[in-house]
Amino acid sequence: xxxxxxxxxxxxxxxxxxxxxxxxxxxxxxxxxxxxxxxxxxxxxxxxxxxxxxxxxxxxxxxxxxxxxxxxxxxxxxxxxxxxxxxxxxxxxxxxxxxxxxxxxxxxxxxxxxxxxxxxxxxxxxxxxxxxxxxxxxxxxxxxxxxxxxxxxxxxxxxxxxxxxxxxxxxxxxxxxxxxxxxxxxxxxxxxxxxxxxxxxxxxxxxxxxxxxxxxxxxxxxxxxxxxxxxxxxxxxxxxxxxxxxxxxxxxxxxxxxxxxxxxxxxxxxxxxxxxxxxxxxxxxxxxxxxxxxxxxxxxxxxxxxxxxxxxxxxxxxxxxxxxxxxxxxxxxxxxxxxxxxxxxxxxxxxxxxxxxxxxxxxxxxxxxxxxxxxxxxxxxxxxxxxxxxxxxxxxxxxxxxx
Numbered sequence: 035x036x037x038x039x040x041x042x043x044x045x046x047x048x049x050x051x052x053x054x055x056x057x058x059x060x061x062x063x064x065x066x067x068x069x070x071x072x073x074x075x076x077x078x079x080x081x082x083x084x085x086x087x088x089x090x091x092x093x094x095x096x097x098x099x100x101x102x103x104x105x106x107x108x109x110x111x112x113x114x115x116x117x118x119x120x121x122x123x124x125x126x127x128x129x130x131x132x133x134x135x136x137x138x139x140x141x142x143x144x145x146x147x148x149x150x151x152x153x154x155x156x157x158x159x160x161x162x163x164x165x166x167x168x169x170x171x172x173x174x175x176x177x178x179x180x181x182x183x184x185x186x187x188x189x190x191x192x193x194x195x196x197x198x199x200x201x202x203x204x205x206x207x208x209x210x211x212x213x214x215x216x217x218x219x220x221x222x223x224x225x226x227x228x229x230x231x232x233x234x235x236x237x238x239x240x241x242x243x244x245x246x247x248x249x250x251x252x253x254x255x256x257x258x259x260x261x262x263x264x265x266x267x268x269x270x271x272x273x274x275x276x277x278x279x280x281x282x283x284x285x286x287x288x289x290x291x292x293x294x295x296x297x298x299x300x301x302x303x304x305x306x307x308x309x310x311x312x313x314x315x316x317x318x319x320x321x322x323x324x325x326x327x328x329x330x331x332x333x334x335x336x337x338x339x340x341x342x343x344x345x346x347x348x349x350x351x352x353x354x355x356x357x358x359x360x361x362x363x364x365x366x367x368x369x370x371x372x373x374x375x376x377x378x379x380x381x382x383x384x385x386x387x388x389x390x391x392x393x394x395x396x397x398x399x400x401x402x403x404x405x406x407x408x409x410x411x412x413x414x415x416x417x418x419x420x421x422x423x424x425x426x427x428x429x430x431x432x433x434x435x436x437x
Contacts, residue, residue, distance in 0.1 A: 098420075121280070123279040124278040127277055138275075144256070167241075174234075261274055285347050288327050294319050303349065307346075366378075367401060367403075379407070
């Protein structure tokens with residue numbers, strides 16, 4: 035009777051074989067005294083019952099949280115591309131003609147306005163040539179005035195002799211002399227006019243040479259570099275100063291060729307520097323692929339001057355990738371073979387089964403996967419280290435997956 039009672043209780047509470055052996059061991063030592071110590075036997079039965087109740091409690095099914103697998107037609111990924119902040123305009127400034135540097139009126143770091151005089155060559159020789167050219171213009175103008183008067187006189191004389199000839203008071207010879215003299219004066223007048231134009235052109239050229247002995251700021255900016263000092267001999271086109279524009283900053287970012295066509299000039303783009311986001315407007319995408327990075331350069335206008343020139347900036351772009359799959363929390367994944375991952379699902383009988391998946395895209399706390407999952411399956415969310423395939427579990431309330 036004691037044996038039947040023990041086996042019945044073990045079956046009722048789903049006691050493991052090990053525990054049954056412990057109970058039998060206790061019974062083996064106490065059974066001989068049954069006929070002599072009835073009350074003690076009853077106490078043993080009660081003790082067995084309490085022991086079995088405790089073991090049954092320990093063997094209760096493990097409670098697990100789960101999330102339902104919801105099929106998606108794709109995912110949105112945010113990708114970051116590195117770039118560099120550059121000046122909207124930057125110029126290496128020099129003289130068009132060689133000579134000796136007479137003055138450098140700015141230093142490194144000076145902020146200048148457009149049209150500010152920055153440097154000057156020794157222009158004494160050029161100014162002397164300009165004065166000579168001006169004198170040549172005055173001389174040519176005087177010659178022109180004299181020839182205009184002489185031509186006017188020759189024209190009037192020719193007209194008088196024409197009347198005399200028509201009246202028969204002058205010979206043809208005399209009239210021809212006056213007529214040809216007028217033509218000669220007119221030719222000389224044209225030469226004088228050309229000489230004046232040539233003198234004026236020479237004066238303008240000399241004036242330009244004098245002006246080119248000065249360097250003026252082509253735009254407002256900051257002097258980034260000063261390559262020479264006063265007294266230095268400089269050649270034509272040699273760099274003297276570097277001026278960069280600080281009020282207009284651009285970001286040059288390398289992006290993949292496939293992404294370039296999807297960039298929108300009207301989109302609300304952001305450039306990140308030192309953790310801060312700044313508005314950026316797409317200005318252009320350069321057509322030539324960088325041979326080193328194999329990317330196209332996208333140029334963005336920045337609406338700030340806080341980012342230092344040359345600083346590394348990041349452009350964050352989001353794009354939708356059409357790829358069927360499921361979003362799952364990272365805590366639901368277990369590592370498997372050949373680059374695959376495993377997840378545990380709870381079947382209709384609350385028994386654990388294993389599915390293999392492939393990670394397509396991962397974020398901070400979740401992953402987009404594809405594999406042998408079926409829409410609507412209950413995927414164990416946390417505690418995967420406590421369960422194995424075939425184990426019976428108690429599912430808790432479902433947690434919705436974040437799309």
